[in-house]
Amino acid sequence: MKPDLATDRDESTVLVDLGDRSYPIHISTGATGRIAAALEKTLGQTSHALLIHDAAVEPWAEAVAAQIRSDTLRVDIASVPSGEPSKSIAQYQELLDWMLERGADRRSVVIAVGGGVIGDLAGFVAASFARGIRFVQVPTTLLAMVDSSVGGKTGINLSGAKNMVGAFWQPELVWIDTLAMKTLPDRSYLSGLAEVIKYGVIDDAAFFDDLESNAAALVERDPEVLRYAIRQSCLSKARVVGEDERETSGRRAILNYGHTFAHAIEATAGYGTLLHGEAVSIGMQMAASLAIQLDLCDPGVLERQTQLLQACRLPITFPAADAAAMLPVMMRDKKVAHGKLRFILPTKIGHVELVGDVDPAEVETAIRAHR
């Protein structure tokens, strides 16, 4: 990848174009010293911020708070336990009560500092407190940077149903500083790369080429390569979301490449066995195999995808995959399609299509190919 793009400096900004809900994603390495100015530019004069962070990134959250706190801007801080169980109605209520107690009103701003769990939870809090207040995201994991920072999906879980309650609520600003990942364990970091590679497969062949050429640098977290990968991922997602903000046209479904398999793997393996990105990596492999079985693409697609995932140290098989257990999960997942299995499948690197009414026997074969 030749970083010869005009915007490819230490800092760049991706504009997510959603009419009057448009917002900028600022991508940098080490620019957090300037977050106060960026906030003021985006939000205008603001007197009260509620910073909600993952307990695991407390030092980063404190650093952000120290930057933005001033004589005119009061900053309250809430720490939320790491992990999916925090996306509960109980935790949601606790945060709302805390905000009320801290005197939050319609002009307050919620700032989420953490990964996807915090973004989803704090986002729904912002979407519903006083019927919706402003929201800023400071993602601290690669997955949140390339996935949750675009799309406006917020939400919490009901027992047994992920993201069943929530809202579409767009942030005013997303502030990505790759230094926030300094303490992110390698396994978490690498799992985020699965979603990065996904954008190459579904939407951008040139980006996929660049990732192939720079896989080693990406694994080493080279800042320049990393910023480029984050920016291209956000641009891809922003393009898709811009065409289908509220998931009504079906266009947005292409973002689910590999995810129907991944969700079934996660559900049958027990959540927590695999990281989400690892399950997506295996799920993309199964989806590519299914596409080849259905004569939608040639075997070269799977080969290149396999090599890139392996170069990024991502798992490409799941020995415990149990097709008999996974299929019913997939059927439930797809209830919107009248019980017929539908998949996002590649026709070539850089392009996918929605394929309906797939024979379960073919799905089983694809699963077995990656055990």
Next chain:
Amino acid sequence: MKPDLATDRDESTVLVDLGDRSYPIHISTGATGRIAAALEKTLGQTSHALLIHDAAVEPWAEAVAAQIRSDTLRVDIASVPSGEPSKSIAQYQELLDWMLERGADRRSVVIAVGGGVIGDLAGFVAASFARGIRFVQVPTTLLAMVDSSVGGKTGINLSGAKNMVGAFWQPELVWIDTLAMKTLPDRSYLSGLAEVIKYGVIDDAAFFDDLESNAAALVERDPEVLRYAIRQSCLSKARVVGEDERETSGRRAILNYGHTFAHAIEATAGYGTLLHGEAVSIGMQMAASLAIQLDLCDPGVLERQTQLLQACRLPITFPAADAAAMLPVMMRDKKVAHGKLRFILPTKIGHVELVGDVDPAEVETAIRAHR
């Protein structure tokens, strides 16, 4: 009032114009036998409805369910206890869990049958289940017909803070049948008239004239006069909301005429002592007195308002009004205005203005005028 308008038949429809969130309000006496057809026309083919109703209107809810249930439309029913305490996070969660258990998905429809409490609660459930599903309102109180059916405000309470959590979520259809009020106690019915009269004062002098001429018929619940009053109220509110859907321009604030006083009366009298409409009636009297004190209007405004409220058997004084206790509540209520007291005050019948920075001593005088 001469019901000589072309639309003034047994049935009429008010269109709330909010771009792609526009919806019809159907107003009738006895048309509920045709609700199934109206639903299909508005929603298209639908396979699953979740009807949430106030326990006090179970027979009406069952009648609605019987009309819409069919071989192709499954109807699940949940009964919610009457009263403000049902607008809790606990009740909200209970309904969400119930919907999940009943197999609700993105294409399901929530139907609220009841007054403001049910509309607010079921509306927020609809706004947030699966990040927002379709919503139909079947108001059964006069207050809900003329107030909650327009505006899209949904929400629940935190302890000590009304409507602190919620969403703006527009219904697909509002179905008003005045027969639904058959069992509504007189006191509840009459309290709804306070909001009807409010629209005359804030927005429509001709409507106010008509109400004066027909107050006796209105108190007697004459169906034709009642439908006219509901329609004009919905039209007034729809005009205001259409200009300021998300309460950002300030225009929508005019709907709060009398309400700053009313909320303070309710809070200091203890919720439940007065019905909301009764508090609004007294609050409008205090606001009109304040306007006269500030030389904004002549005393005739208060005189006409007093006579109309009395003709509708609404209270115009509150002997227990305690200005010393009410003022701090009003200050808190208005925190968005930097702690300065702001009021919606009439300049003449049919027109109000937002008046900022009012002297607390003047407010006390206005309160004392209606003890």
